[in-house]
Amino acid sequence: MTKFIFFTGGVVSSLGKGIAASSLAACLQARGFKVKLKKIDPYLNINPGSMSPYEHGEVFVTHDGTEADLDLGHYERFTGIQTDKSDSISAGQIYSSVLKNEREGAYLGETVQVIPHITDEIKNFITKDSGSVDFVICEIGGTVGDIEGLPFLEAIRQISTKVEKRNVLYVHVTLLPFIAAAKELKTKPTQHSVKELLRIGIQPDIILCRSSMPVSKEIRNKISMFCNVMPDRVIEAPDLASIYQAPLVYHNNGLDEEVCKYFGLNAPEPELDPWKKINESMQNLDKSLTIGIVGKYVNLSDAYKSLIEALVHAGLENKTHINIKWIDSEAKDINNQLEEVQGIIVPGGFGVRGVDGKLKAIKYARENLVPFLGICFGMQLAVVEAFKNVLGLKSANSAEIDPQTSDPVICVIDELQNPKHNVSQIGTAGVMRSGEYDCILEENSKLSKVYNSIMISERYRYRYTINKAYLNKKSGLRFIGSANNEGFVDAIEHESHPWFIGVQFHPEFKSSPFKAHPLFIDFVRNALSIN
Structure with missing residues (x-):
């Protein structure tokens, strides 16, 4: 019988529920169990695709x-299991599905309500493909409350x-704030958070106590008493220098x-040597x-989470600590800031700003011959820059930036000519080529040597592509990667x-601590050569 474990969060957001869930999954995997991770987001957007x-x-x-x-990125990096559509859902998707069913008469004239129709839809998502x-x-x-x-x-x-x-376990991740003036951790927010869960009808079975300070046995016993949880199941979840310490720390705790023990399972000790x-x-x-x-979102590093982790993985492969210098693309002194770096990345993004x-x-x-990696929008802008400053085509631009440009070297995907694409609607803005596709690389290109192959498979998320009418222009660029039989240019050198x-795809989505992505490994290796 499949067991279900639910992670909820209390007191404040951003407590690391995703890391905790991923760490538990990794530990259970290491004991020989098969796991599946799912994420429910309560916002009404259909997905985060059109969210800032x-x-x-x-x-x-x-x-x-x-x-x-x-968090699905964490799930994949920690477990090596590919996530898909069945592993992520939002309130927007839930309500849309229920309302669609109502319009089609699926409820046979019933009054459609949150209970049971919305909750049944949620339960169906949780239990689907779990056998x-x-x-x-x-x-x-989100946060309880x-x-x-x-x-x-x-x-x-x-x-x-x-x-x-007996087949369900509830884990509540909560914050123990440290009050400097009193020089002590406070448990009252945790007590109130658990009472909110109890009011709903959920008794936590395990409490993970996030804290910047050590959590003493006395504090854990206090939480145990007031929250009706066994003392051994009030578990310290300290701040860590690296998220990759989390599986070991959670196991040790x-x-x-x-x-x-809760599920009555006799399992071998986890093999955590990796x-x-x-x-x-x-x-x-x-x-x-x-x-x-x-980039233009550098004030929130989570906007580039997979990219950060891919650099960490490549750093490990090269025995190198990676310091990231965040450079706001709207800053006035960009060139001065770039003098301090040994490699430059312009990541994906949308819109004119920056x-x-x-x-x-x-x-x-x-x-300046600094190693450069352009990802998605970064690759497109590398094409624009070459046509402007090398070829001298001053009007060269992306149709995304200037829809009226006379030289749209980057143009929107024509989904009508390419009906096979997995395109998804993003508001009223158009379509997105999203998902994993094959890409053919030119032989003897740098990129084919990086991959040690001319056929690769990567994940994409973009709406604009290089205009085929400009491929014969002498801009100093080589167009060395193309979508299999579809004519899109997917890589440049x-x-x-x-x-x-520059690559149209997002290699960061397929990097893991156990298998660093070859493109980032080679980028870091070459950046080291000028250090």
Whole structure:
């Protein structure tokens, strides 16, 4: 019988429920169990695809083209299991599905209500495709007490009657704030958060106590008494220097052991040597490197979460500590800031804001022979920069930036000519080519040597592409990657630069601590050569 584990959060947001859920999944995997991770987001947007990164952080793209919460990136990196459409859902999708069913007469004239129709839809999402795994670990976004989260909490309460309570475990992640004036941790917010859950009908079975200070046995006993949780199931969740310490710390603090005890499972000790090796490697990095990331969301690092982790993974492979210098693409002194870096990345993004600064960074990298990686929009702007400043075509631009430009070297995808694409609607703005596709690389290109192959498969998320009418122009660029039989240019290199690569896809989505992505490994290796 499949076991269901639900993660909720209390007191404040951003407590690391996704990391905790991923860590538990990794530990259970290491004990020999099959796991599946799911994420529920209570917002009314259909998905985060049209949300500002400042609202939601990075949009993670699964192999089937689902635009999802960044926590799915953690799920994949920690477990190696590909997530897909069945692993992510929002309140917007839930309500849309129910209303569609109502319009089609599926409820046979019933009054459609939050209970049972919305909660049934949520339960169906949670239990779907669960028969082949030992554990379904489901993270509920938001914070207990949020009005939009109530139907989801009610649904996971009902799950315990659908599959029996002995097959359901509730984990509550909460904050123990440290009051400097009193020099003590406070448990009252946790008590109130648990009481809010109890009011809904959910008794937490395990409490994870997030804290910047050590949590004493006395404090854990106090929480145990007031929150009706066994002392051994009040577990410390300290702040960590690296998220990759989390599986080891949670295991050492007894999380997976208590989960197994709760379900009455006799399981071998987890084989966590791979995680130990990663953390040992992090302690023995003998080199250092500064990489400049030029973007418009640099005040929120979660907007580039997978990119950050991909650089960490590549750093481990090169025994190098990666220092990231965040450079606001709207800053006036971009060139001065770039003098301090050994490699430059212009990541994906949408819209006009900050474009001039990104073009300056690309030009700086090209002229000063600094290793450069342009991802998605970064690749498109590298094409614009080359046509403007090398070819001398001053009117060259992207149709996204200037729809009226006389030289649209970057143009919108024509979905009517390419009906096979997995395109998804993003408001009224158009369509998105999203998901995993094959790409053919030219033989003897730098990129084919990086991959050691001319056929690769990567994840995409974009609406604009290089205009085929400009491919024969002599701009110093080589167009060395193309979508299989579809004619899109997916990769570029600069002919006279030691390492200047742009890719239409997002390689960061397929990097993990156990298998760093080759493109980032080579980028870091080349950046080290000028350090």
